[in-house]
Amino acid sequence: MILTNIESVTGKQIIEHYGLVQGSTIRAKNVGRDIMASLKNIVGGELTGYTELLVEARQQAIDRMVAQAEECGANAVVNVRFSTSSVAQGAAEILCYGTAVKVR
């Protein structure tokens, strides 16, 4: 599966469009990481626990989008976008969407 965030796959030709595919996940942060983060907050800098959490969540959103694209019979997703929104206290939704296509 090829993913790009431009309108085409450079070096290949799009032969078929399958429309929008998307994947999303809603994640809550856990207390353990919260405590570590609040300690790290005194010194500032990178909060590794949160970085990992968001990277994991984003990967899951991508995986779900890819699964949906595979169902359509696509072999690439172009124009991939990410968006984050908070749905509840201490929880965030990570959304990933793009256009499923077949390239040659």
Place this chain on the structure above:
Amino acid sequence: MEEYIFLLQVGLAVGLLALGFVAGKIAENRHYRSIREREQRWLHVPAVTWKTLDEDRPVVYATLAIGAVVVSVDHFKRFLMFFRKIFGGEVHSYSSLIDRGRREALLRMKESCPSADLFLNCRLETSTISNGQGKSTGTVEVLAYGTAIKLSR
């Protein structure tokens, strides 16, 4: 007895501020040094914001590259922000936070795809992390993503 407790509380607050100031400064300088050094190393791999490729050489692959980082300000800067909010104006102490985050995210994007020759359509997205009561804690997540292109030799 009560005076001792009061003194202890003040001492703890000042101690945390001092710790935030000193450790935060050291950590920031170290981070900036690492950023500058890595930026030099990745200078030959441009990350551009346009979408078209202006090259005659054939493309080996095109793939999505992502880099993300969560950074936070130190306790001392959060304290400064309290006074800044009274008088208004530019918040210099927070601009280094965003700057560090953006540069780090962009570097991570490049490092996630070390064999690429350039990155097309790079986008930066920033979101605040709140503590749940709608209050921001001076913590931001920066996401950098683009399409990594590998050209044949």
